[in-house]
Amino acid sequence: MDHSTHSTKESGDIPIPMTDSKSSKASSPLMPATTNKTAKQPPVSRLKRGLGVVDFILRICAIVTALAAATAMGTTSQQLPFFTQFFRFKADYDDLPAFTFFVIANATAGAYLVLSLPFSIVCIVRPHIIGARLMLLVFDTIAVPLVTAAASAAAAIVYLAHNGNSNANWVAICRQFDDFCQRVSGAVVASFITSLIFVVLVIVSAAALRRN
Amino acid sequence: MKPAALQLGVAPPANRGLAILDFFLRLIAIVGTLASAIAMATTNQTLPFFSQFVRFRAKFSDLPSFTFFVVASSIVTAYLVLSLAISILHIAKANVVNTRVLLLVLDTAAMGLLMAGSAAATAIVQLAHNGNNKVNWFAICQQYNDFCKRVSGSLIGSYAGVVVLILLILLSGVALSRR
Numbered sequence: 001m002d003h004s005t006h007s008t009k010e011s012g013d014i015p016i017p018m019t020d021s022k023s024s025k026a027s028s029p030l031m032p033a034t035t036n037k038t039a040k041q042p043p044v045s046r047l048k049r050g051l052g053v054v055d056f057i058l059r060i061c062a063i064v065t066a067l068a069a070a071t072a073m074g075t076t077s078q079q080l081p082f083f084t085q086f087f088r089f090k091a092d093y094d095d096l097p098a099f100t101f102f103v104i105a106n107a108t109a110g111a112y113l114v115l116s117l118p119f120s121i122v123c124i125v126r127p128h129i130i131g132a133r134l135m136l137l138v139f140d141t142i143a144v145p146l147v148t149a150a151a152s153a154a155a156a157i158v159y160l161a162h163n164g165n166s167n168a169n170w171v172a173i174c175r176q177f178d179d180f181c182q183r184v185s186g187a188v189v190a191s192f193i194t195s196l197i198f199v200v201l202v203i204v205s206a207a208a209l210r211r212n
Numbered sequence: 213m214k215p216a217a218l219q220l221g222v223a224p225p226a227n228r229g230l231a232i233l234d235f236f237l238r239l240i241a242i243v244g245t246l247a248s249a250i251a252m253a254t255t256n257q258t259l260p261f262f263s264q265f266v267r268f269r270a271k272f273s274d275l276p277s278f279t280f281f282v283v284a285s286s287i288v289t290a291y292l293v294l295s296l297a298i299s300i301l302h303i304a305k306a307n308v309v310n311t312r313v314l315l316l317v318l319d320t321a322a323m324g325l326l327m328a329g330s331a332a333a334t335a336i337v338q339l340a341h342n343g344n345n346k347v348n349w350f351a352i353c354q355q356y357n358d359f360c361k362r363v364s365g366s367l368i369g370s371y372a373g374v375v376v377l378i379l380l381i382l383l384s385g386v387a388l389s390r391r
Contacts, residue, residue, distance in 0.1 A: 095346040098335045130389050137385045141320070145374055148324050149331035156277040156332035157339075161347075167274040168340070170349045199320050202381070206316045209389045210309050 048127035105150035151191035248369030249285035284329030
């Protein structure tokens with residue numbers, strides 16, 4: 001006679017298939033299949049989901065600022081109303097290599113951000129995923145120095161353009177090219193904001209990567 | 213990984229290896245940034261000719277971008293030296309999550325600062341080497357040869373520091389995700 005099956009039928013509970021007595025004493029009974037598993041999210045999942053939402057919103061803000069910086073710098077062109085016989089006084093963004101690099105770097109950062117939006121959505125939907133988060137961390141870590149470099153190189157040139165440098169005999173061109181300077185300075189500010197947002201994105205990814 | 217090996221306070225071997233690598237990378241970064249700060253700060257070239265009123269001299273403090281570069285490099289070097297202590301703590305103890313996140317945050321800030329300084333100095337060095345016809349800026353490297361060489365060389369050290377800091381951040385991220 002098999003005692004284990006006899007006991008389950010006597011009690012009148014849901015017939016849970018139990019193994020032989022030795023192993024059944026060691027293991028705890030299996031839960032019935034009717035438990036609602038999605039009734040309440042554990043707090044860790046909610047925290048990671050919240051961080052994912054913050055990440056997504058910050059990415060959208062960074063797209064706006066990066067593309068604004070790139071277009072503001074890329075559409076600069078000021079021509080002074082006077083000119084000599086041989087020379088036309090015009091200032092473009094591609095007169096200075098630092099500004100060209102600035103436009104390229106910010107456009108690249110904007111494109112990367114747009115492409116990373118689906119991964120960010122995946123991190124919201126599945127809060128415990130590691131691969132996508134780690135990949136976002138890697139690329140965000142590369143994007144921080146790229147955008148910072150572009151912003152600060154352009155800032156150095158803008159500072160020179162505003163103040164000149166008597167030791168090197170460099171003339172402050174902003175006195176003549178007014179609109180050009182204002183536009184370029186605004187683009188530099190937007191790029192610094194983008195860089196700050198990238199730093200925050202790295203921190204958010206790192207905080208969400210922790211295994212609790 | 214067998215469950216028996218994951219006891220509290222004992223680092224899985226992979227994380228300890230990462231922590232040791234972290235420590236050595238920090239040492240390399242300290243050397244790089246310190247060398248570049250010193251190389252830039254000791255620039256001083258006087259041209260052999262001078263007029264009655266003006267002496268032709270080039271120092272790092274003549275250009276504000278270079279001053280910012282020296283300051284930023286020094287701050288990052290000091291931070292890296294202080295963070296060696298936390299790095300040693302990570303080698304010794306395994307399950308300290310909060311200091312790892314803190315170290316990652318501070319590493320990111322340091323990398324941003326160092327990159328800003330390096331890029332500003334690079335922009336000025338590029339101008340000094342090539343000049344710019346459109347805005348009538350003269351290439352001063354044609355006269356101040358030694359000054360330019362020294363300044364360009366110091367930039368190499370700081371870019372190496374930036375690359376090492378990026379690697380440190382990635383290491384911290386991988387170590388965080390592995391626990």
